[in-house]
Amino acid sequence: MKREHYAGRDFRRAVNIEDLRRIARRRLPAFSFEYVEGGSEDEVALRRNRDVFERITWLPRTLAGVGAPDLTTEIFGRTCHLPVIIAPTGFNGLLWPQGDLALARAAASAGIPFTLSTVSNYSLAKMKTEVDGQVWFQLYPVKDQKAIDRLVDMAREAGVETLVVTTDVPIFGAREWDLRNYSAPMQLRFSRKLDVLAHPRWLWQVMVPKGAPRFENLIEFLPPGVRSAMVGARYMGTQINAKLAWEDMERLRRRWPGKLVLKGVLCVEDARRAVEVGADGIVLSNHGGRQIDSCVSGVELLPAVASELGDRLTVLVDGGFRRGADVLKAMALGAHGVMIGRAALYGLAAGGEAGVSHGLTLLRTEMERVMLLLGCRTLGELGRHLIRS
Numbered sequence: 001m002k003r004e005h006y007a008g009r010d011f012r013r014a015v016n017i018e019d020l021r022r023i024a025r026r027r028l029p030a031f032s033f034e035y036v037e038g039g040s041e042d043e044v045a046l047r048r049n050r051d052v053f054e055r056i057t058w059l060p061r062t063l064a065g066v067g068a069p070d071l072t073t074e075i076f077g078r079t080c081h082l083p084v085i086i087a088p089t090g091f092n093g094l095l096w097p098q099g100d101l102a103l104a105r106a107a108a109s110a111g112i113p114f115t116l117s118t119v120s121n122y123s124l125a126k127m128k129t130e131v132d133g134q135v136w137f138q139l140y141p142v143k144d145q146k147a148i149d150r151l152v153d154m155a156r157e158a159g160v161e162t163l164v165v166t167t168d169v170p171i172f173g174a175r176e177w178d179l180r181n182y183s184a185p186m187q188l189r190f191s192r193k194l195d196v197l198a199h200p201r202w203l204w205q206v207m208v209p210k211g212a213p214r215f216e217n218l219i220e221f222l223p224p225g226v227r228s229a230m231v232g233a234r235y236m237g238t239q240i241n242a243k244l245a246w247e248d249m250e251r252l253r254r255r256w257p258g259k260l261v262l263k264g265v266l267c268v269e270d271a272r273r274a275v276e277v278g279a280d281g282i283v284l285s286n287h288g289g290r291q292i293d294s295c296v297s298g299v300e301l302l303p304a305v306a307s308e309l310g311d312r313l314t315v316l317v318d319g320g321f322r323r324g325a326d327v328l329k330a331m332a333l334g335a336h337g338v339m340i341g342r343a344a345l346y347g348l349a350a351g352g353e354a355g356v357s358h359g360l361t362l363l364r365t366e367m368e369r370v371m372l373l374l375g376c377r378t379l380g381e382l383g384r385h386l387i388r389s
């Protein structure tokens with residue numbers, strides 16, 4: 001029998017992340033939904049990020065007398081109520097008004113960290129005063145060293161403790177849906193403009209109050225008086241550093257006193273190198289399948305990286321996490337925590353802060369259920385013995 005998903009628009013009726021995804025799809029204009037959804041080129045890596053979880057099979061322990069499972073963990077010395085961090089994503093203001101703030105507040109309520117992207121639409125300094133929770137900052141190490149230094153100083157002045165440096169963008173991945181949706185950079189095609197008009201609720205909520213979202217943390221690097229995301233995107237396009245190298249990470253390590261996390265590591269040798277440059281953590285990540293196509297998923301590298309280096313640095317992983325069980329599989333393979341990108345964005349697009357909170361509650365409930373079914377009370381009891389290889 002064919003399974004049907006929820007077909008309405010009320011995020012409270014979503015019973016899993018896929019339901020939220022479908023609500024998001026109905027709510028957003030196509031260009032915006034595709035921006036969230038797409039991968040690069042043939043989207044092989046994007047699909048692999050999901051397929052990998054189906055190949056990991058549990059060997060549960062029965063009659064374990066678990067009671068109430070405890071999903072608390074510690075990441076960089078801070079308590080997290082779930083082993084989950086919201087990943088940095090740009091342009092969140094396109095999904096919901098002040099989307100970054102909504103994500104950060106939902107994360108704070110759930111007791112987990114939120115990562116603000118360099119290309120976010122909300123000021124870091126403002127967010128740090130408004131959100132009573134852990135806010136990490138993600139840095140795109142651009143060409144202009146002065147801009148890097150300013151962004152790092154901005155993070156330090158705002159009181160950020162954890163800096164996530166994205167290492168896998170020496171050039172943008174070939175995101176071909178963009179070429180189809182736009183006739184020129186940031187210029188939507190006529191058919192896509194008509195599609196926007198067919199989403200009046202989104203237009204009214206997201207675009208009408210304050211106009212198109214802006215890159216609030218890049219304002220000082222744009223021409224005076226210009227804040228538009230269009231100019232911001234053009235600036236970022238000129239600033240991608242094709243020569244990005246390990247020496248840049250050494251330099252950042254010298255400048256940044258807090259926790260340093262390198263995001264975009266995809267092989268054991270690079271994980272070792274991260275330890276050598278003094279990183280506190282890494283994110284095994286293929287950028288949600290948006291950069292190099294046909295590459296491994298971070299989860300596939302976990303066993304090797306975690307067993308060799310797991311006691312020397314914090315090993316985080318992302319890519320394709322849509323179920324509580326996916327998170328637990330990564331923890332069983334040695335991860336210290338998991339970053340979620342789209343799973344949080346679907347909730348955001350479906351219902352703002354409340355939608356993200358609903359998604360996080362769904363993930364929590366799934367994790368609690370699977371912990372009981374596995375026979376584990378704490379995250380520390382998860383391990384390779386529960387997985388059939």
Ligand SMILES: Cc1cc2nc3c(=O)[nH]c(=O)nc-3n(C[C@H](O)[C@H](O)[C@H](O)COP(=O)(O)O)c2cc1C
Nearest residue numbers: 036087088089090117166287288319320340341342
């Ligand atoms: C819409 C979107 C925007 C993203 N923007 C950024 C970004 O600004 N900086 C960054 O380091 N990663 C960015 N990423 C990658 C995410 O941080 C993360 O690696 C990825 O989403 C994880 O895969 P998942 O979406 O399947 O959970 C973005 C991903 C998406 C889907």
